[in-house]
Amino acid sequence: MKNINIICVDDQSEVLDSVIRDLRSLEDFFRIEGTESSEDCLSLIDEIDSRGEQVGLVISDHVMPGTSGVELLKTIFNDSRFSNTKKILLTGQANHADTIKAINEAGIHSYFEKPWNAEELLNTVKSLLTQYILKTGIDHTEYMPVLDQAVLLEYLRKNA
């Protein structure tokens, strides 16, 4: 188990820790990793993929030294290995143009503004990971306690 990875990216380590802390209730089912730059994130997901594991979700900050968060998510979006990976942009400093680019070119699934509501973030993460699991055909019964009920029930109504 713990084949599905959640990657959090933020150059400020206290922010990174805080995001990871908010997701701690998912730890029994997913591997939660943190990186402090886009470059580290890319090499990490490359390594995860070559281990035969999945990248279920990337939560990234935008303004970071080196490659920006939107550019990072765009790279992931265009990589066929990660075509099902869910993406959240978590930022306080993205301007209008960045946001448009994040939606149009990086295909982000959700946008959170700092400071964020922990419960809301957790619920969004659960919902996105449920969609990821159902879409990729991973046996959802092993993840029952952390799945988003509404998403699961709607899927099963149509597909069971």
Add this chain to the structure above:
Amino acid sequence: MMTKTKWLKAIISIVISIGFYFLPELLGVSLTPVEKRVVSIFMLAALFWILEPFPIWTTSMMVIVLMLLTVSNNALSFLKTDSSGELFKNLIPYKSIMATFADPIIMLFLGGFFLAAASTKYRLDMNLAKVLLKPFGKNPKFILLGLMMVTAVFSMFMSNTATAAMMLAILAPVLALFDADDKGRAAFALAIPIAANVGGMGTPIGTPPNAIALKALNSMDLSVSFGKWMAFGVPYVIVLIIISWFLLLKLFPITKQSMELKVGDKFLKTPKAIIVYITFALTVILWVLGDGVHGMNSNVIAMIPMAVFALAQIITKDDLNKMSWDVLWLVAGGFALGLGLQATGLAQNLIGSIAFDNFPAMGLMIGAGVLCLLMANFMSHTATASLLIPIFAAVASSLGGSLDGIGGVTGLIVSVAFASSLGMSLPISTPPNALAHATGLIDTKGMAKTGIIIGILGMVLTYIMMYFLAAIHVF
């Protein structure tokens, strides 16, 4: 991903089933090598289905492939002949093994899948639920009964899981308005899986164990028509639902005085939606009327909606790919096991070596039901039926007339199929139970208590019904 425990379970299963190859000899039962291989494959399937090192449908696929490789007339050459080079006489034609996947009963189920997929796609399920729930008003007690009835009716034609998922989704927002200490929440959350499991017994296509029973009956020329099954299945479901309703109200009293369900909207009136409504109604009518009236058996009728929905592009290529093919493979594997027991002569041999003749028929019937009910609580209902029905079918046919007073061979097989649908005391018993448990509104203890009581009452009701059906010469 295979974890270490799963590998361990797989290896233990393989070792035990190889051991079973030698067991008959040790017990002094003489079997041919082909029969012993079937014993081993049967044991392997049983252990894989119980311990679940692999998803259950994959075990079915393995059964079919192992049978092709070891006991078919196209098996590996060194497995086809004895030590003197003579061909074994009881090899199974490979075409019969492969044909289990295209068995008419599989087609019947596929037809059912088409109907379910089309009605979900055109929201017939949600909208029909709205209409059917309306007469039950706003009193939570009667809404509970209404929900159970509607769930049961839907699961007669849709999969138990899809029905439970739909009804739980309707319920979730309403239950959120209940007080946290209102036991009624548990009554509602439990009502759905109970009704979904029970409803499946109402029609031949309601749930896969029924397919296993139909197949066994067909192979003994005892076929039960769609209409005949419904004639006893539907009243049975209604009575058991009402009993369960009383039980739920007693165990989990509802304190909330009034509630309102928000479900569905207007019926779609597009040409495609209308084709769905008409085809659905027509198929059910043809099924109920039966071949005595129009000449078509239920399997053939099931193909009509397939053609209509495909041509009208109501079911697209994408929808077709999304059908629950795993369920069909699961059932096919069950058919293959039954074929293995019958066609190699193994069933006859084993039954012949045990003195069933002096066995009290009633004892056998109840023993079979209890064993089946017990197993179905811990493993897949379909897998339980796949393992037990072929065996009890063989036992029953060897008993001759002594079963007549309690429904004969048909009564025994149907009651075993019913028993396998009544396993619902644990979250792992069935997918609907797992979904209800995941809502967090019902604990395992409450589910176990209710499930055990309904399981036992359901079996008693089954036996009373079989006695009655035999008395009026239906079976």
